[in-house]
Amino acid sequence: MAFLYLTVAVIAEVLATAALKASNGFTELVPIIFTVLGYAIALFFLGLTFKTIPMGLAYAMWSAAGIVLISCVGWIVFKQNLDLPALIGLVFIVLGIVIINIFSESTEL
Template identity: 40%
Template sequence: MKGYLFLALSIVSEVIATMMLKFSEAFTILGPSIAVAVGYGISFYSLSLCLKTLPLSLAYAIWSGIGTALTVIVGIVVWGDIFNFYSAIGITLIIGGVILLNQGDHHNATT
């Protein structure tokens, strides 16, 4: 359980850092630029802590998949990025893949 909490912190801080990357305007605005460095630092440190208890393949798949899906959602909500049928299918496939990986991990643990 602790590993999943560190993984969640890693995902949230990575998404925030990515948002700040956009706000930093190519690192020309100081505040968001500092937030990028801090956010990615927290993200990678938290990811390393979660790897003490979670398999790398599972943790990285969840981290990258959910992080990507959340970043797409933030882009749509905050910056008005286009959301269409293909976006919906893409996010659904990402989340579905993460669910399948997670189920496969639990299945192997019980056999």
């Protein structure tokens, strides 16, 4: 269940961050509501994740997955450029998540 909670936390955080961008500096009401609700949901499910996955590892996976996914949302939805150094950095972030999940005994439930 912990990884399901973590997945929900990541998705909620990415949606909230996209809504934050869409809020135009907190001037648009509907995106502000989605931002606040999204972050609340993300933190709630991240807290549930902490019950079984060590805090440092859960937070690392949450933030890393969020960085990669929100970068993709920025590129696709908001037409923001990702140059080669940015893409290489994102690949390293993904590799970090893979290494944690495959090789770390700390994440075994």
